[in-house]
Amino acid sequence: MIEYCPCGNNKVYEECCKPFIDKKEYPDTAEELMRSRYTAFTLGKVDYIINTHIEKIRPVKERKKMQRWMNSIEWLGLSIVKTEAGQANDEIGMVEFRAIYIEDGYTEALHEQSNFEKIDGKWYYVSGTHLQNDKVYLKY
Numbered sequence: 001m002i003e004y005c006p007c008g009n010n011k012v013y014e015e016c017c018k019p020f021i022d023k024k025e026y027p028d029t030a031e032e033l034m035r036s037r038y039t040a041f042t043l044g045k046v047d048y049i050i051n052t053h054i055e056k057i058r059p060v061k062e063r064k065k066m067q068r069w070m071n072s073i074e075w076l077g078l079s080i081v082k083t084e085a086g087q088a089n090d091e092i093g094m095v096e097f098r099a100i101y102i103e104d105g106y107t108e109a110l111h112e113q114s115n116f117e118k119i120d121g122k123w124y125y126v127s128g129t130h131l132q133n134d135k136v137y138l139k140y
């Protein structure tokens with residue numbers, strides 16, 4: 001049985017997000033970083049989430065709280081809504097996504113536009129704007 005990567009990219013984990021989470025490789029694009037961060041959330045890899053925040057907003061003190069939250073959530077899937085820039089030769093990028101999860105027995109959707117910036121050749125998460133859920137994107 002083939003175990004696909006949690007990020008939904010139709011690749012096996014070992015050939016998708018794992019090399020990034022293991023720091024063997026670094027994402028070329030903002031979307032790859034976004035996908036690997038989602039996968040890290042599903043696997044409870046809190047250090048990867050923290051370390052892929054841009055340094056000035058790195059939530060080091062939130063580590064325990066984040067770990068507890070991550071362990072209490074069941075992630076159901078990620079869909080990329082759109083991307084702007086964020087390619088291998090860009091310095092900034094935006095990825096809009098929807099992630100579906102179960103928290104306290106309720107199915108929730110996180111719909112966010114995340115901003116990414118490249119520092120010394122590596123992509124980092126800078127900020128995110130939560131969007132209202134709207135019907136256009138309710139495809140689950």
Ligand SMILES: [Zn+2]
Pocket residue numbers: 005006007008009013016017018035036039
């Ligand atoms: Zn992946």
